[in-house]
Amino acid sequence: MKAGVLYKAHDLRLEERPRPAPAPGEVLVQIKAVGICGSDMHLYEEGRIGNTVLEQPVVLGHEAAGEVVELGSGVTSLKVGDRVxxxxxxxxxxxxxxxxxxxxLCPDVKFHGVPGNDGYFAEYATIPADFAFKLPANLDYVQGAMLEPLAVGLQAATEGEVRPGQSVAILGSGPIGLAALQASLVHGATNVIVVDVVEKRLEMAKELGASHVVNAAHTPAVQEIARLTGGLGADVVLETAGAVPTIQQTLYAARRGGVVVLVGIASQANVPLDVVRIVRSRMQVRGCFRYVNQYPVAVSLASTGKVDVRSTVTHSFPIDQLTEGIEFAIKRKDVAIKCVVTL
Ligand SMILES: [Zn+2]
Ligand SMILES: [Zn+2]
Incomplete structure (x- = not known):
């Protein structure tokens, strides 16, 4: 089978690999669509993400959907031909x-598509049957692949305990920020303010139901969030940009007693924060890592139309143009929101 293997930064090779066989309890999936994620871009550009460093060649890609083509022994929950x-x-x-x-939080989790565990920019991959979620007839493979970033957004809103009627400020309007926007709306937030510096992404946020969008390139975001929340600041702030200045801004974008959820991962581990404000404003700063039990939620929200998972997909590339696709996603943030690879 074809697989997109990253050897080092800017060295991604499409090569032939043996097709894997499903172990007991696993299924073999013929991959049909895979999203290009920010973490794929970081790994491609720098050979690392956070403290994860590429030491051995790895197949990238973790936002995938496909068709079950073979069952390992003991699998009864899926059948050949199921779309997952x-x-x-x-x-x-x-x-x-x-x-x-x-x-x-499992320390031994095998997260596919990051160094150590091959991912899904490949024609086939195996997966335990209970981590392959059957797609309803009204969701296609691209939508199926987009359930992964939606799960991240749902986890962010869950960690923030977003409740009906609340105000939520989302810093960063990339695919995760947009998923967090949709998740916050599902949780009942009525004043969702999205901040970014890329106009195209803010337009998309507006289309997806943001109450207000703020272009931080021309408007001071913290003051604008205060103005849009009656001078208080937001009940919940979700940081999805992973940039040092936006991480620092979260403490001023949230109201006293508010909740700050850090989703994005900064390129530096240590970020100076105003801890006096955290104490004196009784602010709760929480980390949000991946997601837990969100796939079934994502499937039902997407299939009932409560969340539109296709809207953020702007470009698609065949697997033969994987490198071009990743480079496009990196360089053309003015037009590209979510790029997907199709097989
Ligand atoms: Zn991702
Ligand atoms: Zn465990």
């Missing part, structure tokens, strides 16, 4: 976190 979305982080199921139901 693939949850890419496979936990150990044994550790204290898995036992607590917090499997996204």
């Amino acid at each position: 979305a693939m949850e890419p982080g496979i936990p150990c199921r044994q550790c204290a976190y898995c036992k607590r139901g917090e499997y996204h």
Whole structure:
């Protein structure tokens, strides 16, 4: 089978690899659509993301959907021909976190498409049957692939405990910010303010139901969020940009007693924060990492039309143009929101 293997930064090769065989409890999926994620772009550009460094060649891609073509022994929940979305982080199921139901915190999770575990920019991949979610007839493969970023957005709104009638400020209007916007609306937020510096992304936020959009290139975001929340600041702030200045801004964008959820990962681990404000404003700053039990939620929200997972997809590339697709996604943020690879 064809697979897109990253050897080092800017060295991605499409090569022939043996088609994997499903182990007991797994299914073999013929991949049909894979989203290009910010983490794929970081790995391609820098050979690292956060403290994860590329040491061995790896197949990137973790936002995938495809067709089940072979069953491992013991699989009864799926059949050949089923169309599925693939949850890419496979936990150990044994550790204290898995036992607590917090499997996204499993220290032994195998997250596919990051260094150490081959991902889904390939013609085939295996997956445990219970991490392959059957797509309803009204969702296609591209929509199935987009359930992964939606799951991240749902986790952000869940961590922020977004409730009906609340104000939510979302810093960053990329695919994750836009997913967090849709998730916040599903949670009942009535004043959702989205901040970015790319006009195209703000237009998309407006289309998806943002109450207000703020272009931080011309408008001071914190003052504008205060103005749009009656001088208070937002009940919940979701940081999805992963940039040092926006991480620092979260504390001033939130109201006293508000909740700040950090979703984006900055290029530096240590970011100076106004801890006096955290204490004196009784602010709650929370981390949000991947997602837990969100795929079934994402499937039902997408298939009932409560969330539009196709809207953010702006470009698609065949697998033979994987490198071009990743480079386009990196260089053309003025027009590209979510790029997908189709097979
Ligand atoms: Zn992703
Ligand atoms: Zn575990």
